[in-house]
Amino acid sequence: MYSIKTIAVLGAGTMGNGIAQISAAAGYTVVMQDIYEESLVKGMAAINKSLGKMVSKGKMTQETADDTVSRISTTLSLEEAVKDADFVIEAVPEELKLKLETYKRLSAACKKDCILGSNTSTLPITILASVVENPARVAGVHFMNPVPVIKGIELISARHTSDECMDAILEYVKRIDREPVMAVDYAGFIVSRILDVYQNEAVKCVMDGNKPEDIDKAMKLCCNFPIGPCELMDLVGLDIVEHGLKTLENDFGEKYKAAPLLSQMVRAGEVGRKAGKGFYSYEK
Ligand SMILES: NC(=O)c1ccc[n+]([C@@H]2O[C@H](COP(=O)([O-])OP(=O)(O)OC[C@H]3O[C@@H](n4cnc5c(N)ncnc54)[C@H](O)[C@@H]3O)[C@@H](O)[C@H]2O)c1
Structure with missing residues (x-):
């Protein structure tokens, strides 16, 4: 058909x-x-x-x-x-x-x-x-x-x-x-449901004083991930990550509440590569 x-x-x-x-x-x-x-x-x-x-x-x-x-x-x-x-x-x-x-x-x-x-x-x-x-x-x-x-x-x-x-x-x-x-058709499916918690936790690590470079290095060299969470958020767009967390929070509750630093960076327009600045700076 x-x-x-x-x-x-x-x-x-x-x-x-x-x-x-x-x-x-x-x-x-x-x-x-x-x-x-x-x-x-x-x-x-x-x-x-x-x-x-x-x-x-x-x-x-x-x-x-x-x-x-x-x-x-x-x-x-x-x-x-x-x-x-x-x-x-x-x-x-x-x-x-x-x-x-x-x-x-x-x-x-x-x-x-x-x-x-x-x-x-x-x-x-x-x-x-x-x-x-x-x-x-x-x-x-x-x-x-x-x-x-x-x-x-x-x-x-x-x-x-x-x-x-x-x-x-x-x-x-x-x-x-x-x-x-x-x-299955629940908010975030498989990938975003798992990834958004992980990325949000990385933002909380930055708030605790860890450098984005160290967080990315830890996940790449210690866990064999191909890309670190801060680099990944810069690639995807922090606005997209924040939007995702809001949808997930609506359906699954508090554990998906966006870290305050994530919301602050989105409000400041520091949403990653597409803006020239996120956790890292990018030449336009
Ligand atoms: N960025 C990622 O890594 C990623 C990964 C997987 C899925 N997604 C999803 O893909 C979708 C698009 O995300 P993106 O990152 O490409 O966004 P984007 O901001 O890069 O692109 C969106 C485009 O849509 C255009 N647009 C706005 N309103 C429109 C309308 N009414 N009709 C047609 N075009 C319109 C904008 O001008 C812009 O060019 C979102 O649902 C997002 O959650 C994004």
Whole structure:
């Protein structure tokens, strides 16, 4: 019943441009949508840079990189982006109100058999599906950052997701050469539920006087983690981590309360790499 050929990616930010890139590289026709022209330009620049790196490392030919880019078009209109889509992957900011408005519009604008996948890190998918006609076609498709590099994708069946819908998503995951991980639809699924507690505890260690460099070194050299928690928060965005913790606190209580320093840094705009400053400073 479901057949995925054309994909619309909503949001051209950190996650959206990576999702557009790997989908186009696998041969899908992709429309990438954002509400800001500047974000679309930046998103395409990020895709070109990432493909350029692969070409220079000999992992992809220039011809394949050019073909990949030629399969991606951009638009500022959600309705235009999704009108022919078989699969929408939503990667707009992690705000429940914005996501609900987006799903209401998708319900009206998409083909009735278009699958709706959310890249949310923490919001239960069943909430998003609740405003969609035919919620059997809504699921969680949680890519990890950086999208072109990480092999695993968390897949979440919501309360009403049909087996046919999940089978079509599994087929897509296979075609983009990724490994699916199935998770139950409670806030944070598996990855964010565990990771957010760990990251929050690292912020509390900074508050206790530990240096971010020492915390990262400890987790990398003593626990064999590939990246330390402070480096990881800078990569993901401290705002995203704080949002995640709030969602988890709502559903699971006090243990997910964001450390005061995390909220203070978010208020100061020190949200990590994308702002040029987080636990570390980055040259713009
Ligand atoms: N950053 C991460 O490491 C990470 C990892 C996994 C999942 N996620 C999830 O992916 C989603 C996107 O996160 P991100 O880090 O890419 O955010 P981002 O801030 O980098 O990008 C969001 C993009 O959405 C655009 N946007 C805002 N409102 C929009 C709208 N109404 N319609 C279309 N586009 C709109 C913004 O202009 C921006 O370009 C969130 O749900 C987040 O929780 C993020």
